[in-house]
Amino acid sequence: MFECGSCVRAFPSGWRARDQHCNATGHDLPAFECDTCDLYFPNERLRLNHMRYNGHFQDNASSCSSIAGEYECNQCSWSFHTEDDRNKHYIEDHLYCEDCDRNFISLNNIRMHLNSRAHRANSIKCPFCTASYTTATGMTHHLERGACPNAPNLNRDQIYQFVRSKDPNGLISKNTIAWHDERNTTYVASGKSWNGSSYECYFCHREFGKLPSLNQHLASDVHREALYHCFQPSCRLEFKTLAACINHLESESCGAVRFETVQRRIGDIVNSNRMIRF
Numbered sequence: 425m426f427e428c429g430s431c432v433r434a435f436p437s438g439w440r441a442r443d444q445h446c447n448a449t450g451h452d453l454p455a456f457e458c459d460t461c462d463l464y465f466p467n468e469r470l471r472l473n474h475m476r477y478n479g480h481f482q483d484n485a486s487s488c489s490s491i492a493g494e495y496e497c498n499q500c501s502w503s504f505h506t507e508d509d510r511n512k513h514y515i516e517d518h519l520y521c522e523d524c525d526r527n528f529i530s531l532n533n534i535r536m537h538l539n540s541r542a543h544r545a546n547s548i549k550c551p552f553c554t555a556s557y558t559t560a561t562g563m564t565h566h567l568e569r570g571a572c573p574n575a576p577n578l579n580r581d582q583i584y585q586f587v588r589s590k591d592p593n594g595l596i597s598k599n600t601i602a603w604h605d606e607r608n609t610t611y612v613a614s615g616k617s618w619n620g621s622s623y624e625c626y627f628c629h630r631e632f633g634k635l636p637s638l639n640q641h642l643a644s645d646v647h648r649e650a651l652y653h654c655f656q657p658s659c660r661l662e663f664k665t666l667a668a669c670i671n672h673l674e675s676e677s678c679g680a681v682r683f684e685t686v687q688r689r690i691g692d693i694v695n696s697n698r699m700i701r702f
Contacts, residue, residue, distance in 0.1 A: 426462045429454035430702060452702070455682050466679045467531060468516045532677050539674065539683055548687060551695035552578075560690035561674055565667040567694060583666055584651045587693060591700045595655050596669055598662070611642040655702070656680035666693075673702075 425434045426442040430451035435442040439462070446453055454464035456471040460480035465471040474480065495510040496503045499518045504510040514520040519528040521537060528534040537543070539559060546556035548563045552574040557563040566572060568580045584597065591597045613635060617623045622631035623638040627647045632638040650662035652669035659678035663669040672678075673686050681702045692698045 427454060427464075428452075429457075429464075450701070452682070452685055455676075455679055467676075468512075469531060472516060532675060535676060535683065548690065551691065559671075559674055560686050561667050561671040563690065564670050564694065565665075568665055568667055580645065580648075580651075580665055583694065587652075587666060587700065590693075590698065594653075595700055595702070596652050597700075598651055598653055600649055600651065611647070613638045613642060654678060654680055 425436055426439045427434050428442060428445055428449075428451050430446075430449075433445065435445065443453070445451065456466065456468055457464035458471060458475055458480050460475070461478075463474065465474065494503070495505070495507050497510060497513055497518075499514070499520060502513065504513060511522060514522050515534055515538070516531070519531060519534050520526070521528070521534060523543070524537075526537075528537060544558045546558055548557045548560055550556070550563055550566060550572055552567075552572050555563075555566060555572070557566065564583075567575065567578050568583055570576055570579050572578060588597045588599070613623065613626075615635070617626065617635070617638060619631070622633060623635050624631050625638060625641060630641065632641065645664045648664050650664050652663045652666060654661045654663075654669070654672055656678045659680060661672060661678075663672065670686060670690065673681050674683050676683055685702060689700075689702055693700055
């Protein structure tokens, strides 16, 4: 049965009804859905394996077929009818970047490489200043640490309040009581933290050679409450900053959402009154 990739609603009448629903709501199709049947998978490699084993490539698809294509893989004997399909094959099956002539040890690693500055322009712009970034993570980190010259008072807590106001059902934000207590709390170490050989953190017992280094540690988010979580039911990892949550989603490590979808939706998350959705 075909399902919506965002709200997981099922459509017994078929893919046309599902696609119409996604077009009307702005929801996404399942990230790694078979081109022919209603099955979908946690990653592209499994999807392609399923399609090859079951012969589920569409009749007009340009992917690998029994008819030789003009674009040959230099890693194996397969050939393809378009350069784009060959590039996808390089990435998913060989973990190989053709432009850089470089192999990677995992699908996640090559995706991070392809989404890095080496392959992407600075297309994500700060909504308040002229700064631009390669990914949504970079722009979010810029805002959370108060680095925007036109919004210097923005920080982790203010962004959480804003995100929470647009995420009443807790898609990515946690409704945590502890945050209300910690946002007005500042930890500062004194000479009393010296244990005879170093300055020791009271919370995690990590040791530092200098008192300012310990205070820098205490001023960070290390001992703060987790404010966000992944919305993938099988994942639910928690994060202390929005940037860390966005970075996790961009990685596609749990298949919650596609990298490009995160880039499209980041503006709605940090600078609009729309409810948060993916």
